[in-house]
Amino acid sequence: MAATAPAGDAPAIVTRGLRKTYRTRRGKRRVAVEGLDLTVPRGGVHGFLGPNGSGKTTSIRMLLGLARADAGTMEIFGTPVPARLPDVVARVGAIVEQPKFFPAFTGRKNLTLLAAAIGVPSQEVGRVLETVGLGERADDRFKSYSLGMKQRLAIAATLLKDPDLLIFDEPTNGLDPAGIREIRHTMRGLADQGKTVLVSSHILAEVQLVADTVSIIGHGRLLASGRVEDLVGGAAGHVRVGVDEADRAAGVLEASGWTVRRESPHLLVEGVDDAAAITRALAAEMLFVRELVPVKADLEQVFLELTSGVDSAGGDVHPEEPRHAAPPDGTGTAARQGSTDDTTTEDAR
Ligand SMILES: Nc1ncnc2c1ncn2[C@@H]1O[C@H](COP(=O)(O)OP(=O)(O)OP(=O)(O)O)[C@@H](O)[C@H]1O
Structure with missing residues (x-):
């Protein structure tokens, strides 16, 4: 069994042999995540990339304790999850589903209510609104915000507890180019403050503009990981x-x-x-x-090279070895545990 890095140096996220199978309404098994080995280094923006249905949301939900893994191990800052999630949850902010805000209340009022509900001093509200660039529009009603502003308010909500790790699942879905740029800018700013941002997306070219490192997955498996410039340079x-x-x-x-x-x-x-x-x-x-x-090569091209010859109708992508452009710093490895061929089911959606 590989040694686990001391919690103080451990990467932000490590998964080993992560697996999740759903049972569909017709009783068939659908493998959503199949032996995923993910390492997200501390600090910077890490793109978690893959086409629709490749298992990104399922992986994030397992990390956050919202779905149960069939097999494998997961750590956040060296703390095994879900077993010890309560020890580390305060260091994590996440947007997985759209948070609900009151349309008639201002952005500031919405966050003030939320801060009171989670026991955060109300002075923090001004700080997080400034961080996401909503300071000037903080006293406008939520319903008057653009989609990009609404999404930035959601990000502000995740910052109230001043977490070290932010997990954003497809945060730019539905946004126009200006909104996408604002979110990129916000993520870059958070990384520049020393936080780790994990952002999932199926639009590789978009994330390439902001990510320091990426993991590319296909059919629930890691295809490549490393620094963007190394992956692109290797293509x-x-x-x-x-x-x-x-x-x-x-x-x-x-x-x-x-x-x-x-x-x-x-x-x-x-x-x-x-x-x-x-x-x-x-x-x-x-x-x-x-x-x-x-x-010039881009991540889209890297992905196409990695999956060339794969049955586009859904045949599995099973490369011999994932491509690691550069091992992320401080990679702690958690040994793979548990059988990977058992089945756990959840309601098919
Ligand atoms: N609750 C569920 N029940 C049954 N199948 C599911 C469920 N959730 C996800 N799946 C299936 O698992 C696979 C992975 O889905 P997942 O949502 O994790 O992928 P994704 O990479 O996040 O995709 P997207 O970019 O479209 O959000 C898909 O085949 C999906 O249909």
Whole structure:
């Protein structure tokens, strides 16, 4: 059994072999999370990324004690959960479902009521409203807020207890680009204060703009994790090629072993290490390049590479080993416990 890191240095979150199966109304089993090994380092924004239905919400619900795991272990700041969740819960703020606010009350009044209910001094309300950039609109009614402002009020509510770890499940769902930018800005500000922010999303490109580190999951399993720049840097570059006689040029490049996509009027050549080799191969056939533009890799591309060849109709993604771009700092490992092939059920939704 691997040693667990001392609680003082432990990562914000560690899961090992986490598994959750639901039983559907027809009595079938649906594996939502299958052996998930997640490590969220302390400090910074960590993107928890994967397509719809890949198990993000289920994993978060298990961490917060809202759903029971079938197997595996979980720790928050080195404290095993759910067994000792009460010891650590005050250090965690989370938005998993939309919190309810009174539409006719101001943002400040809503938070003041909430603070009283959870035993937080009312002076904290001003602080958290400023933190999320709602100071100037604090005395407007909740119902007059934009969706982005409503979401920032929800974030402010999670900050009342001044937690060290914030968990936001798809916080930008339904927001317009300006609202999304505001939430990104808020998350960055929290990370800059030294807090750890875990943000789940199925929109990889959006989270790439704010995350320091990410974990990418598919079908309930970890596919890759590490620092964004390392993961993106490790993805093979693509090159956009402008050339006359595009069909003949594509044939020449394919015959030389490249994978070529037609993106009329250009060709997109995948996995290129040496762009000059493309020019040479084409020139040898009297085809002359007009344009040769490297296309920067992004997390979307990393994800597509990791899942290429996977049955898009729902076949499992079972890579041999997840890709770890750079082991997150202070990684404490909790040994995997329990059988992973048993079944626990919850009501199918
Ligand atoms: N209560 C439930 N009963 C039955 N199946 C469930 C239940 N909750 C989730 N699932 C199933 O488990 C799988 C994972 O769902 P989950 O909501 O965790 O994914 P997700 O990555 O958060 O997706 P999204 O981005 O759409 O929120 C899906 O196939 C989903 O249909």
